[in-house]
Amino acid sequence: MTISALSCAILSSCKQETPRHSPEAQALMDRLEKIAQSGAHMVAHQDALMYGTYWNVNIDGTQDFTRSDVLSVAGDYPAVVGFELGEIELQGEYSLDSVKFDYIREASLAHYNRGGIVTYSWHCRNPLTGDTAWDVSSDQVVKSILPGGAEHEKFMGWMGTLADFFLSVKTEDGALMPFIFRPWHEHSGGWFWWGIDGKCTNEDYIALWRMSYDYLVGERGLNNMLWAISPDVRNCLDGDMVQASYPGDDVVDIIGMDCYCWKGDDVKAVTADYVKKMRASLEVLTELGKKHGKMITVAETGAEGVPNDKFWTEGLAESLKGFNVLYALTWRNASDEAHRGHYFCTYPGEASSEDFKAYTQMDNVLLLNDIK
Numbered sequence: 001m002t003i004s005a006l007s008c009a010i011l012s013s014c015k016q017e018t019p020r021h022s023p024e025a026q027a028l029m030d031r032l033e034k035i036a037q038s039g040a041h042m043v044a045h046q047d048a049l050m051y052g053t054y055w056n057v058n059i060d061g062t063q064d065f066t067r068s069d070v071l072s073v074a075g076d077y078p079a080v081v082g083f084e085l086g087e088i089e090l091q092g093e094y095s096l097d098s099v100k101f102d103y104i105r106e107a108s109l110a111h112y113n114r115g116g117i118v119t120y121s122w123h124c125r126n127p128l129t130g131d132t133a134w135d136v137s138s139d140q141v142v143k144s145i146l147p148g149g150a151e152h153e154k155f156m157g158w159m160g161t162l163a164d165f166f167l168s169v170k171t172e173d174g175a176l177m178p179f180i181f182r183p184w185h186e187h188s189g190g191w192f193w194w195g196i197d198g199k200c201t202n203e204d205y206i207a208l209w210r211m212s213y214d215y216l217v218g219e220r221g222l223n224n225m226l227w228a229i230s231p232d233v234r235n236c237l238d239g240d241m242v243q244a245s246y247p248g249d250d251v252v253d254i255i256g257m258d259c260y261c262w263k264g265d266d267v268k269a270v271t272a273d274y275v276k277k278m279r280a281s282l283e284v285l286t287e288l289g290k291k292h293g294k295m296i297t298v299a300e301t302g303a304e305g306v307p308n309d310k311f312w313t314e315g316l317a318e319s320l321k322g323f324n325v326l327y328a329l330t331w332r333n334a335s336d337e338a339h340r341g342h343y344f345c346t347y348p349g350e351a352s353s354e355d356f357k358a359y360t361q362m363d364n365v366l367l368l369n370d371i372k
């Protein structure tokens with residue numbers, strides 16, 4: 001033991017600073033920077049390996065995590081796979097989308113070992129009422145979990161459970177798997193308890209983000225993750241709004257946005273609106289990215305039920321043309337009967353599947369094998 005290590009051991013108050021990024025996280029950053037600068041973007045799909053429109057690992061016994069709707073249609077896996085950790089805070093076996101947390105860990109590692117990139121979202125329950133993330137009955141929730149608030153201890157326990165999960169996702173050589181963490185998303189709206197549109201102040205949102213960072217990275221040593229913020233473009237992705245609630249360059253690695261294509265009878269007109277909204281928002285995001293020296297991404301997108309058979313080439317590809325975006329993550333293809341029609345990507349036999357295939361064959365669109 002060196003003298004300084006010895007004195008640190010003796011003086012328990014002597015804390016070692018956690019470096020901003022672990023070597024694995026830095027390698028992921030470097031890999032992403034290269035992709036971002038190439039002008040190409042990665043195909044990304046939420047819960048891609050857990051279930052698809054007509055299958056589910058819980059039921060079909062495909063627990064080697066080799067199945068994916070994107071793979072079935074395009075012949076390769078998405079480069080980025082998103083997983084949802086909502087309700088991990090309740091310490092049960094299953095997520096709010098009925099996925100086993102053990103499977104999420106195993107599927108994350110399977111994707112990582114194949115050369116893919118993992119991102120986690122967290123629709124955390126309302127710690128004040130115990131109801132879902134969408135319970136916005138009080139505008140005091142964030143305040144109540146900040147230091148000094150009545151629910152602070154309880155909430156830190158929830159964060160502890162999340163940290164325990166992250167600490168359990170280890171690669172074969174024992175390192176913590178690097179990934180992109182995207183907490184407190186769509187905060188520009190008022191539909192989650194952490195929304196700045198009436199549910200908390202900008203200051204409280206920033207405090208929540210920084211508290212999460214300090215705990216997970218500073219206290220639990222989770223410097224294997226990159227932090228992505230993603231406001232929703234509803235309520236307008238205006239630079240000032242994002243600016244006012246921006247947690248700081250020291251605690252953000254990627255600036256993203258969530259932007260969906262809404263429904264309407266005239267699918268061509270709806271798609272054109274989507275392209276317009278995406279491009280206008282990406283202009284703003286590009287400026288923010290430049291200003292803050294951050295990569296930008298489309299953290300959630302798609303059209304529920306993909307009403308336009310040409311959505312991928314006419315909608316998504318058109319939207320992203322000319323922008324340096326990391327990836328475009330289409331939301332989940334829910335498999336359960338209760339969510340029939342709640343799909344945002346394609347699947348075999350689905351009307352837009354040929355167009356999706358054509359989109360993934362474009363030179364600037366990257367599936368898993370393209371990033372290896």
Ligand code: BMA
Nearest residue numbers: 084086096097123331332342
């Ligand atoms: C929403 C919907 C919900 C789901 C939640 C978290 O957008 O897909 O059905 O529970 O995301 O994944």
